[in-house]
Amino acid sequence: MEPYNEKVIENYANPKNVGKIENADGVGEVGNPVCGDIMRMYLKVENNKIVDAKFQTFGCGAAIASSSVSTEMIKNKTLEEALQITNKDVVNELGGLPPVKLHCSVLAEEAIRKAIADYYSKQGIMSRE
Numbered sequence: 001m002e003p004y005n006e007k008v009i010e011n012y013a014n015p016k017n018v019g020k021i022e023n024a025d026g027v028g029e030v031g032n033p034v035c036g037d038i039m040r041m042y043l044k045v046e047n048n049k050i051v052d053a054k055f056q057t058f059g060c061g062a063a064i065a066s067s068s069v070s071t072e073m074i075k076n077k078t079l080e081e082a083l084q085i086t087n088k089d090v091v092n093e094l095g096g097l098p099p100v101k102l103h104c105s106v107l108a109e110e111a112i113r114k115a116i117a118d119y120y121s122k123q124g125i126m127s128r129e
């Protein structure tokens with residue numbers, strides 16, 4: 001059996017929102033110390049809403065696919081809505097991940113939270129983390 005479903009493969013082969021946002025309003029970088037993979041997420045925020053999101057991920061296919069769908073999921077969401085997104089939501093959006101790859105989706109949840117925390121701290125607002 002194929003370990004990855006079609007949606008995961010599609011988001012790995014043709015990931016959306018790859019790259020960097022110059023002058024991003026929030027940047028979050030997280031890493032998994034076990035595998036060494038790194039995910040960096042960039043946010044553009046206007047009126048408390050995420051108007052753009054991009055990512056750079058040096059990691060496995062599941063981490064890249066998770067980055068791709070999570071940047072799509074947070075676009076046009078308020079910061080509060082984006083903070084509600086968990087790695088389970090990311091996995092659901094991908095239509096599932098093999099159990100040994102679930103931790104890769106955790107990077108996406110953490111990157112979102114860290115980028116939003118960075119935005120809050122740049123605005124002089126205490127992070128709610």
Ligand code: FES
Pocket residue numbers: 032035036037059060061062063101103104107
């Ligand atoms: Fe490291 Fe997937 S194996 S994030």
